[in-house]
Each structure stands twice: as C-alpha cells, then as structure tokens.
Amino acid sequence: xxxxxxxxxxxxxxxxxxxxxxxxxxxxxxxxxxxxxxxxxxxxxxxxxxxxxxxxxxxxxxxxxxxxxxxxxxxxxxxxxxxxxxxxxxxxxxxxxxxxxxxxxxxxxxxxxxxxxxxxxxxxxxxxxxxxxxxxxxxxxxxxxxxxxxxxxxxxxxxxxxxxxxxxxxxxxxxxxxxxxxxxxxxxxxxxxxxxxxxxxxxxxxxxxxxxxxxxxxxxxxxxxxxxxxxxxxxxxxxxxxxxxxxxxxxxxxxxxxxxxxxxxxxxxxxxxxxxxxxxxxxxxxxxxxxxxxxxxxxxxxxxxxxxxxxxxxxxxxxxxxxxxxxxxxxxxxxxxxxxxxxxxxxxxxxxxxxxxxxxxxxxxxxxxxxxxxxxxxxxxxxxxxxxxxxxxxxxxxxxxxxxxxxxxxxxxxxxxxxxxxxxxxxxxxxxxxxxxxxxxxxxxxxxxxxxxxxxxxxxxxxxxxxxxxxxxxxxxxxxxxxx
Amino acid sequence: xxxxxxxxxxxxxxxxxxxxxxxxxxxxxxxxxxxxxxxxxxxxxxxxxxxxxxxxxxxxxxxxxxxxxxxxxxxxxxxxxxxxxxxxxxxxxxx
Numbered sequence: 001x002x003x004x005x006x007x008x009x010x011x012x013x014x015x016x017x018x019x020x021x022x023x024x025x026x027x028x029x030x031x032x033x034x035x036x037x038x039x040x041x042x043x044x045x046x047x048x049x050x051x052x053x054x055x056x057x058x059x060x061x062x063x064x065x066x067x068x069x070x071x072x073x074x075x076x077x078x079x080x081x082x083x084x085x086x087x088x089x090x091x092x093x094x095x096x097x098x099x100x101x102x103x104x105x106x107x108x109x110x111x112x113x114x115x116x117x118x119x120x121x122x123x124x125x126x127x128x129x130x131x132x133x134x135x136x137x138x139x140x141x142x143x144x145x146x147x148x149x150x151x152x153x154x155x156x157x158x159x160x161x162x163x164x165x166x167x168x169x170x171x172x173x174x175x176x177x178x179x180x181x182x183x184x185x186x187x188x189x190x191x192x193x194x195x196x197x198x199x200x201x202x203x204x205x206x207x208x209x210x211x212x213x214x215x216x217x218x219x220x221x222x223x224x225x226x227x228x229x230x231x232x233x234x235x236x237x238x239x240x241x242x243x244x245x246x247x248x249x250x251x252x253x254x255x256x257x258x259x260x261x262x263x264x265x266x267x268x269x270x271x272x273x274x275x276x277x278x279x280x281x282x283x284x285x286x287x288x289x290x291x292x293x294x295x296x297x298x299x300x301x302x303x304x305x306x307x308x309x310x311x312x313x314x315x316x317x318x319x320x321x322x323x324x325x326x327x328x329x330x331x332x333x334x335x336x337x338x339x340x341x342x343x344x345x346x347x348x349x350x351x352x353x354x355x356x357x358x359x360x361x362x363x364x365x366x367x368x369x370x371x372x373x374x375x376x377x378x379x380x381x382x383x384x385x386x387x388x389x390x391x392x393x394x395x396x397x398x399x400x401x402x403x404x405x406x407x408x409x410x411x412x413x414x415x416x417x418x419x420x421x422x423x424x425x426x427x428x429x430x431x432x433x434x435x436x437x438x439x440x441x442x443x444x445x446x447x448x449x450x451x452x453x454x455x456x457x458x459x460x461x462x463x464x465x466x467x468x469x470x471x472x473x474x475x476x477x478x479x480x481x482x483x484x
Numbered sequence: 485x486x487x488x489x490x491x492x493x494x495x496x497x498x499x500x501x502x503x504x505x506x507x508x509x510x511x512x513x514x515x516x517x518x519x520x521x522x523x524x525x526x527x528x529x530x531x532x533x534x535x536x537x538x539x540x541x542x543x544x545x546x547x548x549x550x551x552x553x554x555x556x557x558x559x560x561x562x563x564x565x566x567x568x569x570x571x572x573x574x575x576x577x578x579x
Contacts, residue, residue, distance in 0.1 A: 099559045192539040206538055235544055304524040315499060322500070324572050329565035335575050341502040353501055357492070357511065358518055360499040374525050376535035381528070383536055416517050432539020456540070 001026050002162035003479070006071055006219045007246075009165065013060055013070045020060070020070030024053040024114050027072045031116065031163050034483060038139045040148075040158040042077045043085050044117035052114040059112055067246070068226050069112030074164040076155050077118035078125055079105050079210075080199040088201045089133035090123045092327045092347030102199025103231045104168060104210050111226040116164050120154030123349045124318065125175055125203045127151050128421035131412055132351045139408075140183060141480040142446055146405040149179030149421070155213045156183035160447075161483040166214040166223050170200060172207045173306055174401075174425025177437040180213060181400035181449025184439040184478060186466060187213045188220050191457050192432035193238035195224075196231035204313035205236075207306075207429045216476055217438065217466035221245035224459060240457065248460040249467040253287040256465065257393040259294030264398030264424050264451075272443030277399045280440040280450040280469065284397070287468055294393055296385040301378050302427035303419055308362050308375035309430070314352075315359030321347060354415060383431040390455045395465055399424055400437035400449035424451060434459045438466045439476045447478075486516050 001023060004012070012018055028046055035041050049072065056070035080086045080098035087093045101109070109115070122132040130138040130153030138153045140146040141161040148157040152169030156179035159167050169176040171189035180187025188211045195210040202208060212223035225245050231237040260281060265274060285291050323329040323343025330346050333339035348356070362371035389396060402423055411418040428435040433456060437449035450469075454462040470476050487495075489508045492515065496503040503511065557570055566573035 095563060097563055099556065099562070193542075232545075232547065236538075236540075236542070238540070238542075239545075298528075301525060301528065304522045307518055307522055308525075319500075323565065324574055325560075326563050327565075333575050336577055337500075339575055340500040341497075344500055345502040348501070353503075354511070354514055354518070356499050356501065357495050357515060361487075361495045361515070361519075364495065364498060371522065373535055374530060375522075376537055377530035377533040378525050378528065380533050380536040381530070383539070414517075415514055416521050419518075419521070430539070 002030060005216055006067065006165060006222050009071055010067050010069070014065060020053040020056040020114060021050060023070065024049050024072045024116070027116055027164055034161055035163060037144055038141060038157050038161060039136050040120055040138050040154040040161070040163060041074065041117045042087055042089065042120050042135050042154070045084055045115055048084070049114050049116050056112045056114060066111050067222050068108065070114065071165050072114040072116050073108070074116050074119045074155060074158055074167040075105060076121055076152050076167065076169050078121060078170055078201045079168060080201070081105055081115070081118065084118065086118070086201070087134070088124050089121045089135055090347065090349065090352070091134045092321050094134065095328065096326050100199060103196035103233060104200065104227050107229060108226050113226070119158055119167055122151035122153065123352050124201070124314070125151040125170055125172055126314070126351050126355055128174070128178055128418050129411065130154065131408065132349055134349065137408055140405045141483050142184065142405065145407055147182065147408055149182035149401070149405060151175040152213060153179045156180055156185055156187070159183070159185045159213050159215060160480060162479065166212060166219055168210060168227065169213045170208060170210045171429065172203050172310060173429050174422035176211050176213060177400045177425050177435055177449065177451060178422055180437040182405040182447060184442070184447030185213060185215055186217055186220050186436065186438050186476060187211065188224060188436040188459065188462065189428065189434060190224065190228070190459050191434045193236050194457065194459065195227050196229070196234045196237050198231055198233040202317040204310040205317060206313060207310060217463050217470055218246060218249060221249060221463045243460050245460050245463050249464050251464050253284065253289045253465065253468050256289040256395070258284055258289045258291045259389055259393035259396045260291060261299070261396050261398040262293050262295045263299045268402045268420065268423060269399060270403045270443070273399050273403060273448050276441040276443045276448040277450055281397060283469060283473055287472055292393065294389045294396060296389060296427065298378065298381040298385050299427045302382055302430055303423055305375040305378040305382065305430060306426045307358065307419060308371045309379065311355040311359030312362045312372050313359070315356045315363065318352070318356055351415070379430045382427050386431045386433060395461065396453040398451050400451035404443055404446035404448060428453055432456070434462055436462050436466060438469060439478070441475060442478070487512055487519070
C-alpha cells in the first residue's frame with residue numbers, strides 16, 4: 001500500500017479495498033518499524049490519526065470524500081497543531097503545545113487527510129542538513145550515514161522511506177527543494193503568498209512559503225490544491241482563486257521554451273550531478289521542449305544577500321521567544337534581563353544564535369544602509385534577472401543543489417560551506433517565484449534533483465512539466481533499499 | 485569585516501543572548517566568515533537601484549477595525565512558564 005500514489009489510494013479507499021483506518025495503521029506500523037533508523041518524526045500522533053481515519057471512513061461511506069480524504073500524511077513541526085507539541089525542533093519550544101491550527105493544517109484536515117505526526121527539521125528551519133535539530137539529526141534513507149538535507153529533512157526522509165504518503169514542508173532559501181533533491185522525492189515551493197503562512201512559525205517573513213513534498217508531481221498537485229487558498233489571517237496571502245492543479249497535468253511539452261541557467265553550471269557543481277541534470281534536460285528535449293541557454297547574471301549574489309535579509313528578519317521574528325509567555329524559561333533568574341538572556345541562550349542552538357546575531361548586527365544603528373538596504377537592492381537586481389529571463393522562456397531549469405547528500409558532520413564546523421548548499425535555490429526565494437525539485441538519474445548511488453523554476457503563479461505549468469517528465473521516465477519511482 | 489570579542493558581546497546583549505567568553509571567541513570567527521561572504525555585495529554599484537522589500541510589491545491589506553477575536557486568555561496562558569490571576573509573572577522590575 002505504501003508504494004501507491006494518492007490517486008490510487010483514494011480509488012482503493014472509495015472502492016472499499018481497504019479502509020483509511022487500515023491504511024493509517026499500515027503507515028503507523030512502518031513508522032514504528034523503520035523510524036528508529038531515520039529519526040524523521042519528532043512526534044507521532046497515533047490516537048489522533050486513527051480518529052481522523054475513522055472520520056474519513058465515515059465520509060467515504062457517505063459518498064462525501066474528496067481526493068485527499070483518508071490519505072495519511074505528516075506535517076513539518078513548524079506548523080502549529082492544536083493540542084499537539086509544536087517544537088520547530090528547538091529546545092525553546094519543546095514545552096509548547098499549540099493552542100490553534102495553522103491554516104495549512106486546517107485546510108488539509110478539512111480535505112480529510114489523516115495526520116500521522118510531526119516531522120523533524122533543522123531548528124527554526126535554519127539549516128541545510130537537519131543536523132541542528134534539538135531532537136537529533138535525521139538520516140537519509142538512501143544512506144543512513146548521510147544527511148537528508150534541510151531544513152525540511154524529516155519530511156523528505158519520511159516520504160522517501162514511505163513512512164507517510166506525503167508531507168508538508170517550508171522553504172525560505174531551499175528548505176523544500178534541497179532535501180527533496182537529496183532524498184529523491186518531488187518538492188514544490190509555491191509563489192510567495194500562494195499558501196497561507198498563518199500558524200507557520202515565522203523565520204524570514206518576506207521569504208517563507210509552505211509547499212508539498214511527495215513521491216510524484218501528480219501527488220504534489222493534489223496536495224498543493226488542498227493546502228492553497230486566500231487566508232485573511234495572513235496579510236501576505238494573495239486573493240486569487242486556487243487552481244485545480246491535478247486537472248492541468250495533461251499538456252504535452254511540444255514547443256515549451258526551457259531556459260538552462262548558465263550560472264548554475266559553474267565551478268561549485270559536482271560533476272555527477274551535472275551529468276544527471278543534463279540527462280534530464282535531454283529527456284525534456286525528447287518530449288518536444290525547445291532548450292536554450294539563459295543567464296541570470298546576479299544570481300551569484302543571492303547567497304550574500306540572503307544572509308543579510310533572512311537573519312535580519314529572523315532576529316526580529318525570534319524576539320518573541322522571551323521566556324515569559326511560552327516556551328523555555330531559565331531557572332532562578334535574578335532580574336528581567338537575566339531572564340531574557342539566559343532563557344534565550346539555553347533555548348536556542350548554535351546556528352539559530354549565529355543568525356540572530358548576524359541579523360541584530362545588520363539592523364543595528366549605523367549599519368542598516370550597508371547591510372539590509374544594500375541586500376534589498378541586490379534582491380531587486382536578482383528579481384529583474386528573472387523578469388528578463390521569463391520574457392524569453394516558459395520555465396528555467398538547473399540543478400536543485402550543487403552536490404548529492406553529504407556525510408553527517410562534513411559541513412557542521414563551517415557555517416559558510418553549509419550555506420552554499422542552497423546556492424541554486426535561494427535566488428528563487430528572493431524573487432518570490434515558484435520552484436520545484438524532481439528526482440532524476442542518481443549520481444554515485446545517491447539521488448539528484450532537477451530544479452524547475454516558473455514565473456509567478458505558474459505552479460500549474462511547473463507541475464505539468466514535472467508530470468510529463470515522470471510519465472516518460474521512472475526516476476521518481478526508485479525506492480531506497482530497506483524501505484521498499 | 486572583522487569583529488572583536490567586545491563587538492560580539494555588544495551585539496549579543498542587543499539580541500538578548502548571554503554569550504560566554506569561549507562562545508564569543510568562536511563567534512568572532514564564525515560571524516567574521518559570514519560577514520566576509522556578505523561583503524561580496526559591495527562589489528556591485530547599487531546607487532540607482534530601488535530596494536525590494538517584498539517579492540510581490542503588494543500593498544498591505546487593511547481590514548475593518550472590528551473586534552473579531554474571542555477572549556482565549558486561559559488557553560493562551562496554559563503553556564506559559566509562570567502565570568497568576570491571568571497575568572504573566574516576571575522577576576520584580578520596579579523596587
């Protein structure tokens with residue numbers, strides 16, 4: 001059952017071949033059997049899952065089921081879930097039980113999905129390897145000595161290992177696409193504002209966006225349709241009707257103009273990854289796409305600009321963790337300042353502290369123009385590069401990450417080396433565009449992701465390109481040995 | 485851009501983080517490396533470029549000034565570290 005697509009499972013549920021309770025039990029059993037090796041879940045919500053599954057079965061029996069009703073998924077532990085610990089993988093929020101649901105959680109629950117639990121991640125979504133989690137690192141199911149990528153590493157590992165049908169993730173600088181690439185799954189970061197950020201613990205508010213992490217583009221289309229929508233509770237949510245993304249997957253690629261981003265094939269790119277990405281581009285050509293080379297001349301500045309914008313916004317967002325209203329509080333504080341400083345120092349891990357400090361510095365008196373304002377101007381240049389590119393082509397392609405999954409610990413002592421894992425994904429967040437990673441030919445036995453970038457609100461086009469590629473190839477169907 | 489240990493301590497205080505001398509030493513190096521990365525921006529002339537604060541250049545939506553939330557004080561204080569009579573407790577601020 002765990003190899004089936006959402007559409008196949010939904011058909012099976014409606015035909016009465018199995019119930020959602022049976023399906024949910026199957027995945028709970030898989031989590032119990034396999035997650036000891038992966039650590040992809042922080043919290044498993046067995047009782048809640050079985051209750052949701054029973055309700056889904058009743059809905060199916062009554063003929064009121066939608067395409068996601070009864071499907072067991074997992075939520076990244078950055079989404080608030082009422083009555084369930086919502087930790088953001090931080091000691092700071094280890095005691096935090098959310099009093100309300102994130103809109104993404106509400107929307108998917110209304111569609112009838114079953115929540116199996118909350119997945120592991122980098123602390124407050126800051127990291128590219130899932131090694132900064134308070135609950136310990138996650139292992140990559142393709143090689144458990146290696147990282148799954150991050151920050152949505154738990155979601156990526158759980159989907160790749162078939163411990164859930166699909167999962168939610170968030171992407172501020174590549175946190176859906178890079179782990180999707182490392183774990184061999186399909187991950188989509190929608191246009192900024194497409195999916196509500198209400199109840200999604202904020203990291204960098206001008207960049208954060210939630211999206212689906214699945215085993216195919218078709219599954220991603222179904223999950224995105226369920227997640228999306230205007231939300232008056234998020235001031236950046238876009239008032240625009242949700243498309244039926246799954247219904248728009250039937251278009252062939254003849255005449256599609258594909259731009260290969262020249263700058264994404266420079267010195268930092270692993271040779272094996274380059275070969276795999278090229279094979280995928282050749283496959284798109286075979287399907288009728290016209291491939292041209294495109295330049296994004298300022299994309300090399302995306303990592304420097306990002307490491308001003310994201311830390312600045314995080315230093316502001318994380319100021320709410322003060323040891324007073326929720327979360328961790330130090331013992332025996334001698335005064336209010338001591339309470340703030342020690343609660344925060346005990347509650348946050350090293351990477352989160354580094355980013356808060358960089359952001360505080362960049363925003364401090366006398367430095368604003370040199371850092372934050374400068375970064376916002378670079379951001380404009382990067383965004384303008386994309387605008388020009390989309391005058392020539394329909395989609396852009398390149399690698400999602402410069403390498404395959406690295407061995408745990410390999411980059412832990414060098415923050416800047418870790419930051420460069422997101423060298424091909426960050427520009428997309430700065431511009432606010434949709435981007436996805438789809439699995440292609442492995443390199444050295446490890447998964448590789450092709451990144452596909454679209455113009456604003458062209459999620460449907462991206463999903464269709466990925467789906468056509470997946471109809472013509474079987475790269476996305478490979479399962480890691482030991483988890484098949 | 486290089487930072488001294490005293491700079492790190494000053495920034496840490498602004499960020500309400502307590503940093504030990506050993507941690508400050510490591511941070512001098514780490515933050516310095518990050519600022520070196522960031523300094524790549526300086527190579528570009530951005531004099532005439534308008535800053536981009538938000539990806540979609542949209543205006544903030546306004547809503548009518550009406551009370552829409554119900555009182556959920558007890559639910560919201562249920563997970564607070566210390567409360568009394570509906571108030572959050574902190575160390576004494578005024579003598």
